[in-house]
Amino acid sequence: MNIVNFTPISAFLGGSLIGLAVVIFFVFNGRLIGISGIASNFLFIAGLIIGPILYKFFTSQEINISISNSFYLLAVAGLLVGVGTRIGGGCTSGHGISGMGRFSLRSIIATITFMIVGILTVLVKT
């Protein structure tokens, strides 16, 4: 194992903003953020897309992403993520943050499960 591209500070800051969004939503609207469950909240989804645009506008920094260009892979992965998060009742945010933050054993087990399967998938793929 080699440690590469390690950016703990920006990761921590970004994570804190995500935590802040979860807290504000909980305290004001009384709900927990989980993206797979909140997908029908049009304004939240709109904000999620506006966020990166504002970031780019105010920092004048390009947002570079590198994503697979195999439509077949993306279609299969998208389907798995869609079906899986619905059946499992949450994703990285719903189980990983909102659930784990409440010390929910159900969410802790879900998070460990998708982490392990994600790690194994990357291992098999490469």
Added chain:
Amino acid sequence: MSKIISLVCGIIFGIGLTVSEMIDPAKVLGFLNIFSDWDPSLAFVMIGALIISSPFFHLFKNNKKPIFAKSFNYTTNKEINKKLIIGSSLFGAGWGLAGLCPGPAIASLALLNINSAAFVVAMFVGFYLAKLSEPTTHAR
């Protein structure tokens, strides 16, 4: 007011995904690649999010009502069953294949990337398919 909160929280969440680079599938795949070139950064996303959110959950859980809604409304499901494990496993497989989970996938639509759009379409088809299969899963 609760609508404004939804929009504002979406924006903050989207900026958080950008600052942490979780919006980048390559960063996510680097995090999951623990057996060779490992990028542990995303663990710090989770630590940051939990440090900020967890105390408030525990502070507010005994409050009668949230500020702009009639009551708190979130799952109290504690069931640890096959559905949870199977669903989370399917999600983990998709996450490991593309490096995208629902939040970053939707946020990356901002970059007008055709590939992330394809993923998001497939994901919503997946949401719909899971909904269709709901009655049979409940019947068991």
